[in-house]
Amino acid sequence: MAEPVALPASALRTYCDPACFTFDTTESLADHAGDLGQARAVEAIQFGLAMGHSGYHVFVLGEPGSGKHATTFRLLRERAASEPVPPDLCYLHNFDEALKPKLLTLPAGRGAALRAHMQTFIRELGPALGAALDSDAHTERVEALQTAHKAREEGALKELSEGCAAESISLLQTPEGFVFAPTREGEVMSPEAFEALPEAERNAIEARVTAWSEKLEDLLNDFPGWRKAVRESIERAETEVLGPAVSHLLREVREAHADLPEVLAFLDAVHKNVLDSAIKGTMLEEEDEDIAEPEEASRYQRYQVKLLVDHSASQGAPVVFENNPGYGNLIGRIEHVVQQGNQVTHFNLIRAGALHRANGGYLVVDAERLLTQPYAWEGLKRCLRAGEIRIEPPAEAQGWSGTLTLEPEAVPSALKVVLIGDRDIYYLLMDNDPEFADLFKVAADFDDDLPRTPANECEYARLMALLVRSAKLLPIDRSGVARLVEEGARLAEDAGRLSLNTRALSDLMREADHQARLKGLAATGRAEVEAALAARARRCNRYPTRVRESILDGTTLISTDGERAGQINGLVVVELAGERFGHPVRITATVRMGEGDVVDIERETELGGAIHSKGVLILSAFLAARYARHQPMSLSASLVFEQSYAPVEGDSASLAELCALLSALTQIPIQQRFAITGSVNQFGEVQVIGGVNEKIEGFYDLCMARGLDGGHGVVIPAASVRHLMLREDVVQAAAAGRFHIYAVKTVDEAMSVLTGVAAGEPDSKGVIPKGTLNHKVATVLAEMTAARHAHSDAEGSAGSRQHRRRHGV
Template identity: 35%
Template sequence: MPARELTAAECHKRIEPAELHFQTTEEVEPVSGIAAQERALAALSFGLDIRHSRFHVVVVGPPGSGRTFCARQVARRLAATLPTPDDMLLLPNPRRPSEPTVLTLPAGEGRPFTEAMEELYAKLLEAIHGATEGERWKQARARGQRRVEAEESRLEEELRAQAKGLGLEVVRAGREFQVTPLVDESPPSEAIRQITAAIEAFEERLAEVQDEADSELRATTKQLLHDAVKACFAPVRARFEGREELLSFLGEVETLVARETRLLVDEPDNESPALVRGIVVPTLLTEHKPGSGAPVVEVPYPTLSALFGRSYAPPDTGTPPEPGFAVAGALHLANGGFLILPANALLKNEALYEQLKACLLASKFIVPEHNPTYYRGTSEELMFPPMTLDLKVVLIASPDLYQDLHEADPEFSQLFKVQARFEGTMPLAAALATYPSFLADIVRERKLLPLTADAVAELFFYGGRLAESQRKVTAQLGLLAEVATEASYRAARKGKPVVDGGEICGALGAARRRGEHFRDHVHELLADGTIRIDVTGRRVGQVNAVSVLSDGPVTFGRPCRVTAVVYPGTEGPVNIAREVEMSGPIHAKGVLVLSGFLSLRFAQLRPLSFGASLVFEQTYEAIDGDSASSSELYALVSALSGYALRQDLAVTGSVDQQGGVLPVGGLNEKIEAFYDLCAAKGLTGHQGVLIPATNQHALMLRSDVVEAIERKQFHVHVVSAVEEGIELLTGSPAGIADDTGHYPAGTVFGAIEHRLERFWRAMAETGRAR
C-alpha cells in the first residue's frame, strides 16, 4: 500500500465555539473538582475513608492535573463527617519538671482550662504577696517585734541593776555595751568578769527571743500561705468538679505550689521568683472548635520543625519550662485528621522522610534526634512526650517519583497502600463538560474577565496540543489557568470586557516568545546554512530527520541530517554517536533493530556482508530515543542500494524488526520545525514530512501549517511500513521477494541484494588472497 497524504482537516482537530452552547463563562456553572478523574477520585475517597493504620494514600499525577486540589477537597469533605479531635495540653510534671505530660480534653475545653490556670497563677502571686507582705503578716510581725522589744527592755534593766550592784555602770550604744565604774577607782577584775558574763547572757537570751519571734512569724507566714493557696485552688476545684483527670492534676499542682511557697519562707534569700509560671500553667499544644470535624493540614514546604514542632528547655532542667515552650508541628495539628505533603519536597531531606516513616510505622509521635540545622539556639532535644498518632498522610507525587519510591523503599508500600492516580489526559467528550466549568471556577476565584466561547475553544486546541491527540486533551488544568490569567491581564490592559480567542492566542504566543531564545538561535543557524539541511534535490545515503530539543520547560523540533556510508564487512551498522558515548540506550537499541530488519530481508540465504557507519551530522548534544530509527534505516537502505532520497521530505518514526513503522512523540513540534525551515528557505510545493500512520490522531498543527497544507504548499504523509516510506522517498518500488527469496531487478531491495552479493564476493576474494 503506498503512503497516504493527509488532508488539512486531518492535521488538526478544533472545537467550534458553537459546540460549546454558551457565549461566555458567566453562563457556565462553576465546579470545584475534576469530574474526568473518576478512578482517581474513587481511590482517593476510599484511601481517606478507611480508618486503618498504614492505609496511607499516595496521589500520583503530573503537576497541574488537580491532584493536590482534589486531595484537599476530598479530605475536607470527609473531615467534616469525622469527630473533632480532643484538645491537647502539655502539663507540668512535678516529678520530672523537664518532661511534661499529656492531657487531652474535649474539643473547645483546652483554652478555657488554660485560661483558668492563668487566672489561678495570677491569684496565687497575689495571695503569696498578701501572705508575705499583707496586713495580717505585718500585724504578726509587729506582735513578735513588740515581744522582743519588751523582753529586751526587761533584760536591759536587769543588766543595769546587776552592774550597779558591782559598782559599775552599763551604757548601751546600739549593739555595743560600755562599762564604766561609778567612782574614779578602777573596778575589781572580778566585777568586770561578772558583768562581761552578764552581757553575754543578755545577748544570748535576746537572740533566743528573736529566734522565737522569727519562728513564730515563719509559722504564721506558712499558715497564711497555706490558707491562701487553699483558698485560690478551692474555686478552681469546684469549677471542674467531677473531672477526675483535672482534679488529679490540680491536686498535684497544689501540692507542688505549697512546697514551693514553703521554700519561700524556709529559704528567704533564694533569688528565684515567688512562683515559676510553668509550675501552674499548662501549654496548649493543639485546640479545635467543637463540631468542626477532623483537621486537614497541608504543608507545602515540609521541614523538621514544620512536621515535628519545636520547643526550648529552661536553663535549669529541674525547673518546669514556661507555658508556650512547645509549638506544635503538623503531626500534632493533623492528629485525628489528614496531613497532605508533597513527596518531592519531603524527600529532599532523607532524614526527614525516615523520621516520618518511623512515626507512621509506630503509630505514635517519636521525637527526632537533635539536628542543629533546624534547631539553632534551642535545646538539644525536643521536649515532647510520647503520644499516639491517628492520622492519614496523603503524599503528592509525580509518576516517576512514585515508581522510584516503590522500587527503592520496601517500607513505602507497607505504609502507602492506596494509590490514587491522576491521568495526564482526559477524553475530549469528558473535557467538553470539564473545561468550561473549570474555567468558570478559575474566572470566579481569581476575579478574571469572562472567557468567550471562542476563547475556550482555543484552550481546547491548546489542551489537545499538550496531549498530542485529536481525541484527548490535557488534564493538567493548571496550565489552562495560567493561560487564562495572562490572557485576562492582556485583555484588561486593552480595556476589553471579556477574553476572546485572540487574547488566548496572544497569551500563548507571548509565552512562547519569552522562552524561545534557544529555539530561535537554532532556527537561525538552520536557515542561514550554518547547520546544513537540504530541503530540495536528492542525495544517496542522506535523509532529513527531526528531533526534539528542550530548553527548560520549552520543547521544539530541530531538523537534522542523517547520513550513512556502507562498505564490505561483517559488523553491520555502526552507531557513531554510540561509539563516542553521545547515544542513549534507547537510541542504541533502535540502531540494533535495523540489523534485525536487514537480516530478515537480506540474510536468509547468506550472512550479511557489509559494514556501515551512521551519524547525525552537526549534532553536539546527547541523542536518545528511537524516533529517528526509520530515518537511519532509510539512509542505510539508500547507501546500500544507490537510490537517492528526496531531501524535500523529513522523516520521523521508529521501526520494528518486521519493518513496521511505530508511533513517536513530539510530532507537532517536529513537523512545524521542518515547515519553518522550508518556509525560511522557500516553499516549493513538494516539501513535507513522513510520519507513522498510527500517529495521525496526534496531529494538532499550528494554523499557518494547516493553511499551507490546504494550499498544497506542504504535505504530511503517513506510512505503516518501511517499504511505503522507501517508495515515497526514492520514487521506485521497494520490491517483494519471490519464492526463492530473491528480489526483482529495478527495485530498491533488488539493488541492495545485488550490492551485498558484490560485497560477499569481494570479501571471499580477499579471504582467498590472504
C-alpha cells in the same frame, strides 16, 4: 504497493466546533467539581481516608499540574467537615520531674479557657500572697511566736546564769560564745587572783565550772529543737493564712473545670507547690527579699498552661498542609533561651509541629520537599510506626547531643497522612524503602488525560468555568472554549484525548484574559486565545530562531532541495523551560565491504543514549534478518548525526537511520525536500514516536523561510496520525498543496516516498521485481558477499604459496 498519498488537511488537526456548545459564555455554566477524568484517583483517596486501620495512609501521585492538590484538599475538607473536632493539647509542669512535662488533653476550646484562668491566677498570686503574709493578724501571730521563742531562750539562759551565780560562778557572753568565770563579792576574779587561791579551792571552782558547762551545753543543744518548733509553728501559721488565699484564687478555676479530673489534680499540685514555695520564701533573710524579676517570673512559669494546639475556633477535623516539612516543623521542637551564658529551656518553650496540629484530622505534605529535609522522612515514619508524636531534637534522636533538654510526654497520634508527589518518587520509595509499602498502602494515581468525546468536551467547558471563577477572569465565550479544547488535545499529544494539566490550561486562560482586557472586551474569545499563544511563542522563540538562522546562513548544513544517497533529514525535539521545539538534523550513512557491523558513531563517542543505541541495534537486526538470511552480511556501515555536539537519546531517528543506510547501500538518492521521523522494529514496521507536532512544525518553519515550492513534506508513522494537532498555518499550507504529511507503516513505504522508487515485494516464488529498491539491496549485498569470498580465497591462496616456499615444497 500503492502509490504514497499525502494526508488530507482534515487529518492534520481535529477542530472543536463552537456550535456543539449550548452556552454563550462560561458565566452561564455551573462549576465542575474539579476532578474531571479522575474517578479512579478519587475513589482511591476516599478509600484511604475511610480506612481506620494503621498503615492506610495515602500517596497521591501524578504529573505536575494535574490538579492533585486541589482535588485532594476538596475531598479532605468535605470529609473533615463532618468529623468531630479533636481535643486541645496542652503541656503542664511536672512537679515531680521538671524535665518531663505532662501532657493534658482537653475538649476543644477548654485549653484556651484553662490557660486564661491560670494566667489570671498567676497575675493575682503575688499580690494575694503578699497581702496575706502582711496582714496584721498574721504579723502579730508570727511576732508573738518569735517573741515567745526569744523569751524562752533568754529565760533559760537567765535561770542558768542565776543558778551558777549562787555558786560564785558568772556566765559571760563573748564574741566567741559563752564562758564561765569565778567571782568574789560579785566581781569576776582576775587570772592572777584565781592563781593565788589555794589549790583545793581552785579545784573546787573548776569542778563547779565543769558542772555548769555541762548544763549550758545541754541547754544549747535544746535550742535547735526549740527553733525548729517555732519554725514549724510559723509555717503552720503561714499555711493557715495562705491556704485560704490560694484556694480562693483557684476556686473559679476549679468550678470552671470541675468535670475534668486531670485539671483538678493539676490544681491540687499547684495549690501544694504554691504553699511550699511561699513558705520557703518567707524564711529568707531580709536582704534576700528583693528577688530579681526574671527569677520571680520563672518561679510562677511552672503554673502556666502551655497550649500546644488550640481548636477553639475549629470546625470539624483539621486539614493541615505543611509547606516547609523540616524536622522541627513536622515533629515539633523545644526552643532554648540564653540566661547568664547558658542555654536553658522549660515546658513553655515547646513548639507544636504539623503532626500535632493535624492530629485527629489530616496532614498533607509534598513528598519531594519532605525527602529533601534532613531527618524529616525518618521522623515521620517513626511517628506513624509508633502511633505517637514524640518531640525530640534530631541530634538527640541520633544520640549526638549532650545538652540537657526536656522529654515531653508523647502525644498519641490519630491522623491520616497524605503525601503528594510525582510517579518517580512513588516508585523510588516503593523500590528502595521497605517501610514505605507498610505505611502508605493506598496509591491515588491521577490520570494525565481523558478521551475527547462530545460529552467530555462539555465537561471540559465546565472545568474551564471553574478555573475562570477561581482566578477571577473574564468569562470565555464558546469560540474561546473551543480553541482551548483544541489546545487541550495538543497538550495531550493526541487529537482524541484532552489534557488534564489544569495548570497549563489556567496559565493560557490568564494570558488570554490579559489580551481581552487590553482590548476592553467583556469576554475572551478564540482570537484572544490565539493571541496569547502567539505572544508566548514570541517570548520563547530565541532558541528555535537561532537554530533556524544557523541553517539558513549555512552554518548548520540542512538541505531542503535536491537529492543525495546516504543523506536524510531527521527530526529532533528540544525541551527548554517547559517549551518544546522541533528542528531538522542531518543524518548520514556510509557503507563498505565488511563483516556485517553497523557502527553508531554517536555511541562510540559516548554521545548516544541507551535507547538510541538500542534503535541502531534493531535496524541492524532488521537488515540481517531480511537480506542476509542465507548468506553472511558482507558490509560494514557507519551512522552519524552530523554537526551534533550534544547527547542524543531516543529511538525516533531509527527509521531515518535505516533509510539513510539503505540509500547508501543501493546508492539510490533520497530527496532532500523531505524530513522523516519514526522508530522501527526488527520486522521493518514503523512505530509511534513523541513530539510529532513540534517536529513537523520545526521542518515547516525552515521550508517556509526558504520558500515552499509544493514539494516539501514530512514522513511520519501511521500510528502517529491520531496525535496530529498542527498549527493552523501548517494545516492551511497542507490544504493548499504547498506542504505534505505522509503516513507510513513500514520502511518500504518510507523509502518509496523518500526516493520515488518502488520498494518491491516478492511474489509467490520469493522473486523480487527488478528495478525495485529491495532487488537493488539484494543485488548489492550478493555482490559484496561474492567480493568478500573472492578476497578471502585470494588471501588463502597467497598464504598457501608462501607456506610452500617457506618449507621448500
